[in-house]
Amino acid sequence: MPSNDRQMNGQPRPNNHLDQRELPPAPRKNKLAQLRAAWKESWQEGGFLYQRWEDVFQARHASWHEIANFLQTS
Structure with a gap:
């Protein structure tokens, strides 16, 4: 293994510990709010799930x- 900070292919060696500190924290609260709204x-x-539920509910009274x-394919 080379003693410098470059890999054999000439690319800089990743330093995961430092890279993780430099990343901004993900806006988790915003993503959860978007998911909840959707x-x-x-x-x-x-809505999509409402329509699927209606299809299942109506299937017991409908013909094939x-x-x-x-x-039908389930």
Whole structure:
């Protein structure tokens, strides 16, 4: 192993300890707020999860041709 700060390929050797200190902290609170908002929006009437739930709920009363395709292949 070379004694200098370069690897065999000439690239600088990574110093993970120093690199991690230099990175700004991730805005975790903001990401969680965005995820929570997307989850709530998806469950509101007309949202993706709301529509899938309605498909499953209606499947018990519908004929085979009225059931959503994703339920038929499950």
